Amino acid sequence: MVRAHPDAMRPLGPSRTRTSWPLRRDGWWWGHSRNRSYVLFGLASVAVLSEALVILAGVWSLGGGEVAWDRYVAVLRGPALRAFHLAALPVFVWYGGRFLRLFPKTQPPRIEIGFLPEAWRRRPPLALLARVTFAAWILGSALVLVLLGGWLP
Amino acid sequence: MELLISRFDPSRDENLREQPYEITERPDWSVLDALNHIKDDVDPTLTFRWSCRMEICGSCGMMINGEPRLACSTFLRDLQSPVRVAPLAHFPVIRDLVIEYDGFLDRLRTVKPWIIRAKESAALEGPQRQRPEQLEAFRQFSLCINCMLCYAACPVVAREPEFLGPAAIAIGRRYDLDSRDEGARMRRQDAFLPQGGVFSCTYANECSVVCPKNVDPAAAIQQEKLASVVEWARSLVLSRSED
Numbered sequence: 480m481v482r483a484h485p486d487a488m489r490p491l492g493p494s495r496t497r498t499s500w501p502l503r504r505d506g507w508w509w510g511h512s513r514n515r516s517y518v519l520f521g522l523a524s525v526a527v528l529s530e531a532l533v534i535l536a537g538v539w540s541l542g543g544g545e546v547a548w549d550r551y552v553a554v555l556r557g558p559a560l561r562a563f564h565l566a567a568l569p570v571f572v573w574y575g576g577r578f579l580r581l582f583p584k585t586q587p588p589r590i591e592i593g594f595l596p597e598a599w600r601r602r603p604p605l606a607l608l609a610r611v612t613f614a615a616w617i618l619g620s621a622l623v624l625v626l627l628g629g630w631l632p
Numbered sequence: 633m634e635l636l637i638s639r640f641d642p643s644r645d646e647n648l649r650e651q652p653y654e655i656t657e658r659p660d661w662s663v664l665d666a667l668n669h670i671k672d673d674v675d676p677t678l679t680f681r682w683s684c685r686m687e688i689c690g691s692c693g694m695m696i697n698g699e700p701r702l703a704c705s706t707f708l709r710d711l712q713s714p715v716r717v718a719p720l721a722h723f724p725v726i727r728d729l730v731i732e733y734d735g736f737l738d739r740l741r742t743v744k745p746w747i748i749r750a751k752e753s754a755a756l757e758g759p760q761r762q763r764p765e766q767l768e769a770f771r772q773f774s775l776c777i778n779c780m781l782c783y784a785a786c787p788v789v790a791r792e793p794e795f796l797g798p799a800a801i802a803i804g805r806r807y808d809l810d811s812r813d814e815g816a817r818m819r820r821q822d823a824f825l826p827q828g829g830v831f832s833c834t835y836a837n838e839c840s841v842v843c844p845k846n847v848d849p850a851a852a853i854q855q856e857k858l859a860s861v862v863e864w865a866r867s868l869v870l871s872r873s874e875d
């Protein structure tokens with residue numbers, strides 16, 4: 480039996496009787512398969528943050544002039560960042576997929592904007608919303624790939 | 633079939649202990665039926681809450697084989713012996729399977745779970761009408777039976793004593809979405825924004841997985857995060873424009 484925080488769900492006032500130390504649910508953080516994906520999602524955010532820092536460094540180097548930019552590109556082409564990006568790509572795909580899978584139900588079920596017709600105020604069905612967001616993600620990624628690959632005529 | 637039931641006597645126990653009970657398994661029995669059989673015929677000192685026996689009252693929430701479940705709708709035929717029965721996780725225990733739920737009621741009170749009107753109208757003015765689509769906006773969150781299984785499933789509740797928790801936020805959200813309510817812009821946001829409010833939630837989604845009524849408290853919390861930010865930004869802009 481693992482203990483939770485001693486004050487977990489404690490009443491604001493004094494208890495009417497002596498109570499036991501609250502227990503923690505067994506299996507956190509690794510015991511259930513559902514929890515494992517949750518913990519991995521949290522860990523994956525470290526990779527996302529690292530990538531954000533890499534991109535930020537790129538923006539910073541742009542401000543530093545051509546020499547700074549060339550140095551940044553050289554570092555990007557180095558083995559360390561190539562290995563990082565190779566490892567991070569599947570992590571980002573999985574992270575984005577899980578994020579977008581959970582995203583639709585976080586949207587308000589109804590938007591009260593006066594000039595919108597009634598049908599537009601309602602949230603579309605969750606499955607449809609999920610399909611649209613996934614399609615937008617794939618199309619956006621493809622567009623970035625085409626732009627960065629220099630495949631535009 | 634063997635049931636390993638957690639026992640706690642506040643007059644002599646420091647911690648919970650497990651006591652084994654042997655019962656003759658009947659396929660139509662729920663865990664609650666087995667507990668009632670033990671209390672009636674084996675050990676009358678066993679203490680637990682129950683009332684409706686049909687997943688409505690939310691009284692018989694407990695940990696069954698480590699999962700928060702209602703004892704009335706968990707059947708012995710679906711479980712392997714031994715079955716471990718313990719009080720809901722993350723709550724102080726008063727006795728055996730009975731938890732102290734005043735902490736939940738305190739948190740629930742914080743979100744003002746009632747309709748707040750800017751100006752109270754007299755009953756003579758007639759009913760405050762609502763269209764079916766307006767009801768549909770919050771109906772899902774109004775199905776909560778306060779069974780507190782979501783609190784036993786939430787990893788944040790186990791670590792952050794200030795956290796309002798899934799059910800309280802879902803019920804607050806239910807009133808925010810109610811077309812008759814004007815509380816969101818007045819006072820309910822004060823409970824959602826500080827430490828322990830909606831931003832303590834890390835979206836483990838376990839509350840929605842264990843909810844017996846499919847209320848989906850995780851969705852309510854994420855929606856409330858967005859609504860709180862929009863409301864905060866709106867108030868910031870409005871206060872600046874007033875300056």
